[in-house]
Amino acid sequence: MHRFQLTTTLCYGPDALSALGALAERRVLLVTDAFLAAGDLMALVRRELRDAEVKVFDAVRPNPDIAAVTEGLRSFLAFSPDAIVALGGGSPIDTAKAVRKLALEQGHDLPAGLVVMPTTSGSGSEVTAFAVVTDAESHAKLPLTSVDMLPEVAILDAEAVLTAPPRLTADSGMDAVSHAIEAYVAKGANVFSDALAEKALRLADAALVRCFVDGSDAQAREQQHAAATMAGIAFQNAGLGIVHGLSHAIGGSFKVAHGRLNGILLPHVIAFNAGPLGLRPHELSDVARRYAALARAMGLQASNERNLVLALSGWVERLRRDLAMPATVTAAGVGRAEFLAAVPALAVTALTDFCTSGNPVDVSEADLTGILRAVV
Numbered sequence: 001m002h003r004f005q006l007t008t009t010l011c012y013g014p015d016a017l018s019a020l021g022a023l024a025e026r027r028v029l030l031v032t033d034a035f036l037a038a039g040d041l042m043a044l045v046r047r048e049l050r051d052a053e054v055k056v057f058d059a060v061r062p063n064p065d066i067a068a069v070t071e072g073l074r075s076f077l078a079f080s081p082d083a084i085v086a087l088g089g090g091s092p093i094d095t096a097k098a099v100r101k102l103a104l105e106q107g108h109d110l111p112a113g114l115v116v117m118p119t120t121s122g123s124g125s126e127v128t129a130f131a132v133v134t135d136a137e138s139h140a141k142l143p144l145t146s147v148d149m150l151p152e153v154a155i156l157d158a159e160a161v162l163t164a165p166p167r168l169t170a171d172s173g174m175d176a177v178s179h180a181i182e183a184y185v186a187k188g189a190n191v192f193s194d195a196l197a198e199k200a201l202r203l204a205d206a207a208l209v210r211c212f213v214d215g216s217d218a219q220a221r222e223q224q225h226a227a228a229t230m231a232g233i234a235f236q237n238a239g240l241g242i243v244h245g246l247s248h249a250i251g252g253s254f255k256v257a258h259g260r261l262n263g264i265l266l267p268h269v270i271a272f273n274a275g276p277l278g279l280r281p282h283e284l285s286d287v288a289r290r291y292a293a294l295a296r297a298m299g300l301q302a303s304n305e306r307n308l309v310l311a312l313s314g315w316v317e318r319l320r321r322d323l324a325m326p327a328t329v330t331a332a333g334v335g336r337a338e339f340l341a342a343v344p345a346l347a348v349t350a351l352t353d354f355c356t357s358g359n360p361v362d363v364s365e366a367d368l369t370g371i372l373r374a375v376v
Contacts, residue, residue, distance in 0.1 A: 100148070
């Protein structure tokens with residue numbers, strides 16, 4: 001039996017920010033980073049929260065670690081809010097989720113819930129029960145999961161992403177693409193997650209490069225924002241795979257953006273999961289047929305299923321080029337010798353990553369080592 005969970009209420013379109021009015025006369029802990037705390041978007045958020053008692057925690061850092069989450073928890077306990085509003089990309093949202101979970105475990109309820117407003121179109125964190133926290137000592141990225149971390153409300157407002165710079169747009173957009181593709185072939189994939197993954201990729205195909213080229217294109221921004229959320233719902237219910245398992249491992253040791261790593265890894269993982277692509281239909285694996293079905297649903301064309309799998313990989317590679325993203329970790333700025341020396345440890349870390357368990361093909365340490373060496 002499959003389960004498909006829809007928990008978060010989505011507020012989107014014109015005037016979506018007005019949803020914050022529901023927090024009038026409530027105590028609200030607003031979780032964000034220092035840059036956003038001083039920006040124009042924060043002023044709009046504060047205006048909508050004018051009838052609430054607001055405390056701002058703006059010490060969120062990229063790739064939040066355990067210390068940062070602990071600091072956020074202290075702020076929560078000192079203020080005792082009725083609601084948390086998270087404003088930002090994956091880091092502020094993941095920090096808010098982890099703080100909420102830890103507070104709950106200490107007996108502190110959140111009666112008005114967790115409201116999130118993503119300022120990037122990629123992580124899908126606004127609709128998932130996942131958060132990623134970094135262990136500062138081992139540099140390992142620790143994926144956390146609990147239904148207690150699912151936001152009650154997500155506000156999808158194109159105004160929140162109009163000023164996102166091109167590089168952030170590309171990195172977050174490729175993250176969303178990888179979520180959709182991995183969810184489509186993950187062990188938990190089902191007809192509902194398939195539908196959302198397919199639609200997410202069709203939207204991204206139409207909108208992502210437009211957002212990258214012209215960040216002020218409000219229509220494209222709205223489409224890509226929706227695509228990221230759809231991909232998030234898909235992987236929340238279907239799972240992910242070794243693109244994310246490997247990306248978490250690499251990102252814990254080398255400072256390369258998560259979405260950028262996903263773009264580097266994705267074609268190699270498609271090739272691995274699909275297996276040998278024979279010329280006859282019966283020579284294709286079930287996973288290869290899934291990739292072919294996804295390519296067909298996206299509108300890609302090829303003479304047979306084998307070539308559809310190749311067309312999907314080719315689409316990822318073209319998208320990566322159009323977004324001016326690197327094809328290897330060395331092109332992303334990582335030293336070749338340093339990376340190769342780290343490969344054995346990275347493979348071990350990736351093998352035990354939570355996301356790896358959802359991969360459609362069982363993997364070994366040697367398999368992961370081979371992929372890691374291929375992306376140098």
